[in-house]
Amino acid sequence: MNIREEEDSDIQKVWKVNAEAFETEGEANLVNDLRNSGTSYISLVAEEGEDIIGHILFTPVDLIGDKSDVRVMGLAPMAVVVKYQRKGVGSQLVKVGIERCKAHGCDALVVLGHPEYYPKFGFVPSVDYRIKSEYEVPDEVFMVLELSDGSLKNKAGTIRFHAAFDKL
Numbered sequence: 001m002n003i004r005e006e007e008d009s010d011i012q013k014v015w016k017v018n019a020e021a022f023e024t025e026g027e028a029n030l031v032n033d034l035r036n037s038g039t040s041y042i043s044l045v046a047e048e049g050e051d052i053i054g055h056i057l058f059t060p061v062d063l064i065g066d067k068s069d070v071r072v073m074g075l076a077p078m079a080v081v082v083k084y085q086r087k088g089v090g091s092q093l094v095k096v097g098i099e100r101c102k103a104h105g106c107d108a109l110v111v112l113g114h115p116e117y118y119p120k121f122g123f124v125p126s127v128d129y130r131i132k133s134e135y136e137v138p139d140e141v142f143m144v145l146e147l148s149d150g151s152l153k154n155k156a157g158t159i160r161f162h163a164a165f166d167k168l
Contacts, residue, residue: 001053001089003096006043011035013052014045021079026168030077033164034059042073042100046080046089054080056093058101061110063131065157073101074161075111094121098145107151108144110159115140122146130156 006014011032018028034041039059046054061074075097080089098121101109110126111118112133123143126132129152133142142159146152 001092002047003044003092004047006045006055010045010052014043014055017045017052017055017081018077018079020081021085022077027077027079030164030168031055031057033167034162037162037164039162042097042104044093044097044100046084046093048084051081053084054078054089054093056090056097058097058106058109059162061162062160063155063157064134064160066155068155070107070151070155071105072108072110072159073106074159075109075113076161076165078113090117091120094118098147102147106147108146108148110142110144112137112142115143118143118145126159132158134158134160 042058056078
């Protein structure tokens, strides 16, 4: 398996991976909307031979209520083709994604996800940092990861995702 940056020729395959992995095509369409929005993003694919078997996307989010210049990215969505799930594909996508976000100068990541999955990568409940999601979700499913030590110290506010997420 190889993890690499998404290429233009991957767009349709990435859409299929997301459409298959989720109950609706909402996340697949979200990826296209974010890609077409002009916002910066980090999009990685997992490939096995010629097949795209996984995808992860990171896009900028705003920390509303904090006047600092902290740079935060949101991890969403992440998808793995069903027959490759529970085989480490998602974990490799997350690990490589974290490193790419660090290399791009990101201070922190946020994710709305499974509380038993993301802590193994260092994510903790966002309330530990006085940061909350704009969406009404249980505290344990909205998590943050500092990419540089102390980047979220004395920060507080609400994470606002790109407007494209409002369609989900």
